[in-house]
Amino acid sequence: MPLGLDASLVGQRIVVVGGGVMGTLHAYIALERGAEVVHLERDQVPVGASVRNFGLIWVSGRAEGRETELALRARELWQAIAEDVPGIKFRANGSFTLLASDEELEVAQRALSRPDAVARGFSLMNRDEVLARNPAAQGRYLAGLHCERDAAVESRLALAALRHAMIASGRYGYHPGRELTNLRDGAAVDHRGEVHAGDRVYVCVGASLSGFTRELFESEPLRSVRLQMAETEPLADSLTTSVANGDTLRYYPRFRADALEVLPEQDTTAAHYGLQVLMQQRCHGGVTIGDTHEGERPGIFDAPDRPMDMILAAARSLIGPALPRIERRWTGVYHQMDPARSDDVYLRREAARHVTLITGAGGRGMTLAPAIAEESFQ
Ligand SMILES: Cc1cc2nc3c(=O)[nH]c(=O)nc-3n(C[C@H](O)[C@H](O)[C@H](O)COP(=O)(O)OP(=O)(O)OC[C@H]3O[C@@H](n4cnc5c(N)ncnc54)[C@H](O)[C@@H]3O)c2cc1C
Structure with missing residues (x-):
């Protein structure tokens, strides 16, 4: 047991709905604590946000306080899980936020002066120092904010690797092609009318919803955000760290207030997306x-080219x-907490007796999933 968790769930049956990272980590942590787990997934193979993301285990930009504490704990758990499940391909590769102007440099310097800079493993490196660590970063920038705690996993491989490891426990049943259509106290009902009863049920169905599950979350303080992504052919060099540009300072909560004060306004199209x-x-x-970020709206299914062209131009300027x-290319959707209605890091809500809904971790759900799952079983 590399996670060192106690066996407090021995003799319990846990039902998990949703085969994305949130559901899979709930199943994994419940098994680690000794439970028997029944895991339901609508599709034959999960194709939600959890396989569409960067696989970044991202500590650097998290808001100070609870969000950063959860991220640091989650990173620790990912690293420990990788000892048992090397197929998730955890890499403690760190990240560089490459700073291309004096203003971006100032925002980074302010972050460095904060007390939590040490816990995040922040340091500022000049261009030569960045190149010594990440020789593929051949573009135009002045310096790099290094975050030692950032890491990555391989999203498209991780879920299957975790399921494979869980099957070996003999206490895990995975049921793809089973869609949740109703809930009762302590039970999930699938589209065949089969009732899956347990001591507890966790509903982790992400943001691509319809019918029963869409209505289930209708009144929650959530919003759905749609992202555009792309992947290149293999790069000749190796990009030894994750890489971000200075625009991320505008969006990650750790930097946002300083960025609003110091950085010039973002280009209108860039800001729109x-x-x-x-x-x-x-x-x-x-x-x-x-990536891009747009509010998900009914009837919108296309992915405009212009923002991705802008992202690729900016990526070329870095490497x-x-x-x-x-x-x-692909798009993906996540749920995040609507800041106008909630300041929680994610949504945890009782939908019936012994039935808990978990979603809303937004663009940090891949990072936080193990720590959120741990909170479910404390
Ligand atoms: C493009 C993109 C990039 C991102 N990058 C990162 C990143 O690098 N790092 C990070 O920390 N976070 C990132 N995120 C956020 C992260 O991916 C999500 O927060 C996380 O994957 C959400 O996990 P989930 O399991 O809740 O949802 P999902 O991955 O969507 O999984 C939900 C699952 O539930 C199933 N389901 C739905 N309805 C039912 C039903 N009725 N019955 C049974 N099953 C059902 C679905 O088929 C799906 O498999 C990114 C998100 C996107 C979209």
């Missing part, structure tokens, strides 16, 4: 690049013209 650049090299060599051609 909430543009920022994040890059994470995949194990096969391609680079996942994103140079050697960025390979784009091989594939």
Whole structure:
């Protein structure tokens, strides 16, 4: 048991609905604590936000206080889980936020002066120092804010690797192709009318919802955000750290207040699409690049080209013209807490006796999932 959790769930049966990272980590932590787990998933293979993301285990930009504490604990858990499940491909690769102007540099310097800079592993490096650590970062920038605590996993491999490990426990039953259509006290009902009863039920169905589950979350203080992503053909070099550009300072809560004060206004189109650049090299060599942020609206299904063109131009300015051609693009949707209605980090709500809804972790759900799951079983 690399997580060192107590066996407080021995003899209990836990039902988890949703095969994304939130549901899968609930199943994993429940098993670690000794439970028998029944895991339901609507699709044959999960294709939600959890397999569409960067796989960033991102500590650097988290809001101070509870959000950062959860992120640090989650990172610790991911690293420990990787000892048992190497197939998640956890890499403690750190990140650079590459700073291209004096204003961006000032925002980074302010973050460095805060008391929590040490816990995040922040340090400021000049361009030569960045290049010594990440020789592929050949673009135009002045310096890099290094975050030692940032890490990455391989999103498209992690869920299957975790399920594979859980099956070996003999206490885990995975049931793909089972859609939740109703809830009762301590039970989930699937589309065949089969009732899956347990001591507790956790509903982790993400943000791509319809019918019963859409109505289940209708009155919650959530909003749905749609992102555009792309992946390149394999890069000749290795991008040894995750990479972000200075626009991320505008959006990550740790930096946002300083960025609003110090940075010039973002270009109108970029601001409209909430543009920022994040890059994470995949194990096969391609680079996942994103992202845009738009409120999900009924009837909108297309992905406009212009914002992605802008992201790719900005990505080239960081790592140079050697960025390979784009091989594939996709979009993804997550739930986040609506800041006008809630300041919780994520949504945890009792929907019936012994039935808990978990969602709303937003663009940090991949990072936080193990720590959120741990909170469920404390
Ligand atoms: C493009 C993108 C990039 C991101 N990048 C990052 C990142 O790098 N780092 C980070 O920390 N976070 C990131 N996030 C956020 C993170 O991916 C999400 O917060 C997280 O994946 C949400 O996990 P989930 O399990 O709740 O949802 P999902 O991954 O959507 O999983 C929900 C599952 O429930 C199933 N389901 C739905 N309805 C039913 C039903 N009725 N019955 C049974 N099953 C059902 C779905 O089929 C799905 O498999 C990103 C998100 C996106 C969209």
